[in-house]
Amino acid sequence: MDSLDQLKIQASTCVKCSLSQTRTNSVFSRGNPKARIMFIGEAPGKNEDLEGKPFVGRSGQLLDKLIKQEMTMEPEQCYVANVVKCRPPDNRDPKPEEVQSCFGYLEGQLNWVQPSVIVTLGNWASRTLLETNQGITQIRGKLYPFGSSILIPTYHPAAALRGRGEVLAQMRSDFAKAKQVMEANG
Numbered sequence: 001m002d003s004l005d006q007l008k009i010q011a012s013t014c015v016k017c018s019l020s021q022t023r024t025n026s027v028f029s030r031g032n033p034k035a036r037i038m039f040i041g042e043a044p045g046k047n048e049d050l051e052g053k054p055f056v057g058r059s060g061q062l063l064d065k066l067i068k069q070e071m072t073m074e075p076e077q078c079y080v081a082n083v084v085k086c087r088p089p090d091n092r093d094p095k096p097e098e099v100q101s102c103f104g105y106l107e108g109q110l111n112w113v114q115p116s117v118i119v120t121l122g123n124w125a126s127r128t129l130l131e132t133n134q135g136i137t138q139i140r141g142k143l144y145p146f147g148s149s150i151l152i153p154t155y156h157p158a159a160a161l162r163g164r165g166e167v168l169a170q171m172r173s174d175f176a177k178a179k180q181v182m183e184a185n186g
């Protein structure tokens, strides 16, 4: 068993923060642990909590569609996770103390996967990883060094589902850019 598996098992029984009291399942990841690209969202929603997998609802379907159409990749070739592994009640934003308790799991995932490109999905995940107060409309589509990776923020798929076509068009552009950066980085 490698350490990524061990981390997943630890997260499945983790009680380091109060989200453990309301979750159905902790939600660790889906996809290829040897992926060159990693997508990171905020926290599990209702469907993810029930299934124990990230991005399995309508947002996940759109994520997979964009991976296929704009990156000509299969979703299984990518690694997908959230910053926080257990669902916050009523889909509220995770609290700082919950992020602090949980962040070690994401750090472990980043260390094991070592993606060349990270795409953060949505305002909250992007701002948390980049430690910035700038909003997603200002930072999306730009390239940020992040350890040995390049981080590219984009919108959360849910924003494209409920928003204007412009959001989806910008997401398509950001996904295509992520593919170019991944290819340029060998």
Ligand code: SF4
Binding pocket: 011, 014, 015, 016, 017, 018, 019, 020, 026, 084, 085, 086, 098, 101, 102
């Ligand atoms: S959110 Fe993270 S730190 Fe909190 S209980 Fe779940 S796995 Fe543990």
